[in-house]
Amino acid sequence: MNNPALRYLIVIATAAVLQYTVVTQFRILGVSADLFLLIAIAAGMIGGAERGAIVGFASGLCLDLMVTTPFGLCSISGLVAGVVAGLLEDATMHSARWLTMVIAFLASSAGILSFAIAGNLLGRPDLLSGHLFTILGIVGVASAALVFPALRACRWAGPEDSLLRAAAR
Amino acid sequence: MASPRRRGRARITISLLLLSAVLLLTLDSRGSGPVQSARSVVLSVLSPLGSAAATVVNPFRNAWNSAFDQGNLKNENETLREENDRLKGDVTANSIAKEQLQQLLQLVGIPFVGDTPVVHTRVLSGAVGNFGDRIELDKGSNSGIERNMPVVTGEGLIGKVIEVSENRSVVSLLSSGTYRVGFSVVGTAAIGIAQGSGGDGSLRGTNIDSRQAVTVGAITATSGLAGSPFPPNLPIGTITAVRTNEAALESTVDISMFANLNDLVYADVVLWKPAG
Numbered sequence: 001m002n003n004p005a006l007r008y009l010i011v012i013a014t015a016a017v018l019q020y021t022v023v024t025q026f027r028i029l030g031v032s033a034d035l036f037l038l039i040a041i042a043a044g045m046i047g048g049a050e051r052g053a054i055v056g057f058a059s060g061l062c063l064d065l066m067v068t069t070p071f072g073l074c075s076i077s078g079l080v081a082g083v084v085a086g087l088l089e090d091a092t093m094h095s096a097r098w099l100t101m102v103i104a105f106l107a108s109s110a111g112i113l114s115f116a117i118a119g120n121l122l123g124r125p126d127l128l129s130g131h132l133f134t135i136l137g138i139v140g141v142a143s144a145a146l147v148f149p150a151l152r153a154c155r156w157a158g159p160e161d162s163l164l165r166a167a168a169r
Numbered sequence: 170m171a172s173p174r175r176r177g178r179a180r181i182t183i184s185l186l187l188l189s190a191v192l193l194l195t196l197d198s199r200g201s202g203p204v205q206s207a208r209s210v211v212l213s214v215l216s217p218l219g220s221a222a223a224t225v226v227n228p229f230r231n232a233w234n235s236a237f238d239q240g241n242l243k244n245e246n247e248t249l250r251e252e253n254d255r256l257k258g259d260v261t262a263n264s265i266a267k268e269q270l271q272q273l274l275q276l277v278g279i280p281f282v283g284d285t286p287v288v289h290t291r292v293l294s295g296a297v298g299n300f301g302d303r304i305e306l307d308k309g310s311n312s313g314i315e316r317n318m319p320v321v322t323g324e325g326l327i328g329k330v331i332e333v334s335e336n337r338s339v340v341s342l343l344s345s346g347t348y349r350v351g352f353s354v355v356g357t358a359a360i361g362i363a364q365g366s367g368g369d370g371s372l373r374g375t376n377i378d379s380r381q382a383v384t385v386g387a388i389t390a391t392s393g394l395a396g397s398p399f400p401p402n403l404p405i406g407t408i409t410a411v412r413t414n415e416a417a418l419e420s421t422v423d424i425s426m427f428a429n430l431n432d433l434v435y436a437d438v439v440l441w442k443p444a445g
Binding site: 016017019020021022024025026027028029030031032034048049050053054057060061063064065066067068069070071072073074075076079083112115116118119122124125126127129131135139 | 175178179182183186187189190191192193194196197198204207208211212215218219221222223226227229230233234237297298299300303331339341345346347364365366430
């Protein structure tokens with residue numbers, strides 16, 4: 001049970017169940033929070049870009065199994081969000097709650113944009129519609145609001161990540 | 170700051186993961202069977218959880234929807250009342266337009282599917298992601314539902330069935346933009362092809378002969394032309410904008426769907442298959 005990979009799997013599975021059963025029921029303008037993206041962002045902020053990429057890829061793969069968009073798009077989206085969160089966290093010189101929320105917002109926007117752009121390249125021009133701005137705004141705000149519980153879950157999943165990261169900085 | 174060695178390793182990992190994602194996309198675009206099978210398994214595993222959770226979550230969801238959609242509902246109600254009054258006036262004043270009258274009356278209730286049998290279902294869950302618009306229904310092949318069957322509400326067409334298990338089916342909403350539907354403009358000879366433009370219940374209609382008089386406010390319904398996966402006369406929505414390219418002799422239109430896709434509770438699967 002001390003294996004971080006196993007713990008991250010539990011976190012992702014929990015996020016999948018919560019997303020499927022609860023989160024999707026609560027929508028604003030047809031858009032709900034994205035827990036898969038949130039887990040990728042939290043992992044990136046705690047463990048760095050590499051950890052964010054791995055967890056984001058895995059959580060995106062899980063979401064890919066639950067939607068009808070081309071298989072692999074969500075993996076790219078999660079990967080990008082995790083990497084961006086890790087890089088932005090690396091670039092900040094001090095930590096503050098508001099800064100954490102801003103990073104979560106920006107990383108989720110990067111993930112969503114990468115999804116829409118990659119989808120557009122794959123022949124889905126509808127993904128780059130005006131509705132994209134609504135999704136960016138609502139998912140970004142939801143990610144910023146929910147990032148702290150997600151960080152706690154990822155700290156539980158990878159306790160050594162926090163220590164290694166603190167040492168590296 | 171991370172050490173150069175760690176940064177190098179991170180770059181390799183990220184590159185490998187990106188390559189893997191591209192590989193998955195390529196396999197999926199070639200119609201790889203295991204992906205569909207895996208998605209069906211996930212659906213089967215999560216469905217019971219979804220059913221149980223829906224019972225618990227529904228009261229909270231209703232409260233949430235009424236809190237966030239109240240303004241929209243009021244506006245929509247007013248718009249619909251105005252439109253209803255206008256349509257009533259048009260219909261009674263123009264006794265010649267019998268065909269249009271019949272089709273408008275069909276919008277009042279579900280009978281627009283005619284004698285075709287339907288399966289009444291409850292919507293178990295909405296789209297999991299924010300892009301791939303799909304909903305899950307509480308009935309499947311045991312009730313006679315098959316892939317590609319049209320799905321309607323009392324307001325009109327909402328989508329088609331894309332996955333079926335014994336007791337569940339998944340519907341891809343028309344707004345998703347993943348497929349097209351042939352439509353006709355009620356009261357005219359205009360026909361075209363409509364496709365979703367991404368989640369907000371609006372469609373883009375193309376390939377319309379610009380010589381046909383298509384106006385804002387006109388009603389569209391499925392054309393049901395030969396080979397169409399949808400039967401004729403399923404209401405789709407109203408035209409909200411018309412753009413004409415005189416050089417190409419073609420008009421494009423924006424269509425606002427009748428059905429409110431954000432708050433689907435019940436839906437009917439039309440047990441209809443294209444001939445041949």
